Every structure is written in structure tokens, then in C-alpha cells.
Amino acid sequence: MRDWRAAVRAEHLFLVAGFAMILSSVAADLVLRWTRGNPGGHGDVQFMLLLNFSPMGIAFIAWGFCVPRSRVFLDGWRGLSLLLAFLVLLFDGVVHLFAFNAHLERSALHAAFFLLVGALQVAGAFTLPKASRTVLLGWVLLTILLLALYAVSRATTLLGDLEEIEGMGLVAKGSEVLLLGALVYRARNLPSPSPRGVARTEGSARTADAKSPDGR
Numbered sequence: 218m219r220d221w222r223a224a225v226r227a228e229h230l231f232l233v234a235g236f237a238m239i240l241s242s243v244a245a246d247l248v249l250r251w252t253r254g255n256p257g258g259h260g261d262v263q264f265m266l267l268l269n270f271s272p273m274g275i276a277f278i279a280w281g282f283c284v285p286r287s288r289v290f291l292d293g294w295r296g297l298s299l300l301l302a303f304l305v306l307l308f309d310g311v312v313h314l315f316a317f318n319a320h321l322e323r324s325a326l327h328a329a330f331f332l333l334v335g336a337l338q339v340a341g342a343f344t345l346p347k348a349s350r351t352v353l354l355g356w357v358l359l360t361i362l363l364l365a366l367y368a369v370s371r372a373t374t375l376l377g378d379l380e381e382i383e384g385m386g387l388v389a390k391g392s393e394v395l396l397l398g399a400l401v402y403r404a405r406n407l408p409s410p411s412p413r414g415v416a417r418t419e420g421s422a423r424t425a426d427a428k429s430p431d432g433r
Contacts, residue, residue, distance in 0.1 A: 231281030238274030239311055242266045247318045263315065264384050271311045279304060282343065289346050295406045302399035303342050305392050306356070309363075310338030312389040319385075324377060334363070345403075353404040360393050360400065 246263045283290045283300060290300045313335030320327040341356065348356075367390055370380045380386075 228281040228285050231277045235274040235277030235279075235281060238270050238277065239314075242270035242274070243311070243314045243318065245270075246315055247321075250318055250321075263319075267312065267315050267385060267388070271308065275304060275307050275311070278307065286346060292408070295403065295408060298399045298402040298406070299345060302356075302396060302403055303345050305396040305399065306338050306345065307342040309389060309392050309396060310335045310342065312385065312392070313338065315385060316389075327377070334359075350404050350407055353400050353407075357397060357400045357404070360397050364390060364393055364397075 246266050249262055249266075279300075283303065290296045290303075292299075313331045316331040317328050317335060320331060344352070366376070367386060370376045371382055371386075373379070
């Protein structure tokens with residue numbers, strides 16, 4: 218039987234520590250909102266939790282995930298745009314988890330939306346290194362949608378009560394503007410398939426043709 222200690226590497230511990238920091242900060246924010254009797258506000262304590270603990274957790278996650286893949290993330294401007302997209306998408310997902318806490322007792326529908334988007338962004342960040350151009354453009358459209366929804370919720374009452382402009386929302390929208398730029402650059406400058414990958418694909422196609430009934 219394989220020793221589990223041989224399978225656990227330093228990057229795994231960094232990932233666990235990073236997620237522990239993020240989840241503990243989100244949980245602390247939720248407890249503070251319930252115990253202070255102000256579930257709908259964006260208080261200074263909650264904002265400080267977001268700006269202090271979350272970046273530290275993301276730094277640990279980045280070390281654990283990006284360092285073993287440094288060749289991809291440091292591939293010139295393409296790699297740096299991927300690194301920026303990874304960090305910002307992860308951060309924006311964490312912000313939306315905090316937004317879930319803020320809307321939990323105000324609107325169950327809004328809270329569910331922020332929970333879904335936040336979880337999707339956090340999970341999706343880890344798929345970016347292998348994301349196709351179509352997937353990247355999907356993230357671009359989602360980011361544009363989030364920016365549009367923020368503008369509508371602050372300018373009109375179409376989505377419910379008129380929301381206030383607060384620090385957490387401004388930080389999220391600023392990060393989404395950065396995310397847009399990184400995603401668009403990455404989508405326009407995706408590395409072309411390696412010659413080995415192309416040869417493998419062509420070889421598989423020839424093998425399939427040879428095995429077909431009408432193959433020659």
C-alpha cells in the first residue's frame with residue numbers, strides 16, 4: 218500500500234491552508250452579521266475581514282497551485298495574463314461569498330445567486346490554465362453581466378430595493394474590470410497546440426480511418 222505521506226506535497230498543504238483562511242474569514246463574517254444584528258449591512262469589520270484574510274488565503278492557494286505550473290503561468294505576457302485572471306477570478310469569487318452573507322436575510326434569491334456565482338468562480342479559476350477560447354469568452358460574458366447587474370441594482374429598483382454603493386462592491390467591480398482585461402488578452406493570445414499534440418491527434422485520426430469499414 219502506498220504511504221500517504223509520499224503523496225502529500227508542500228503545495229497540497231499550501232492549498233489546504235489557503236482555503237482554510239478563506240472559509241474561516243467567510244464563516245467569521247457570517248457569525249458577526251448574525252450576532253451584531255445587522256445582517257444586511259456591509260460593516261467595517263466585514264470589509265477588513267475581506268481585505269486582510271482573503272488575500273493571504275489567495276496567496277497560499279496561488280503558491281500551491283501556480284508554482285508547480287510555473288512554466289504555464291510565467292510564459293511571457295500570456296502567462297502573466299493567466300496568472301492575473303486566476304488571482305482576480307478567485308478573489309472575485311470570495312467577494313461574492315461575502316455578498317452571500319450580506320444578502321442572506323434580505324433576499325434568499327439574491328443570496329443564492331451570490332453563492333452560486335462565488336462557488337462557480339472559485340472552482341472555475343482552477344480550470345483557466347486549460348480553458349479554451351470559447352470557455353474564456355464565456356467568463357468574459359459572465360463578468361460583463363456582473364458589472365451590468367451592479368450598475369442596474371445601484372441605479373434602479375428593477376432588481377429589488379435600491380442598493381447602496383459601498384466599499385466591498387467597488388472592490389469587486391474594480392477587480393472585475395481587471396479580470397475582463399486579463400481574460401480578453403488570454404483569449405486573443407492562446408498558445409497554439411504543440412507539434413507533439415498535433416501529431417498525436419493526426420495519428421489518432423489516421424488510426425480511426427484505418428479501422429473504419431471503408432478505410433483504405
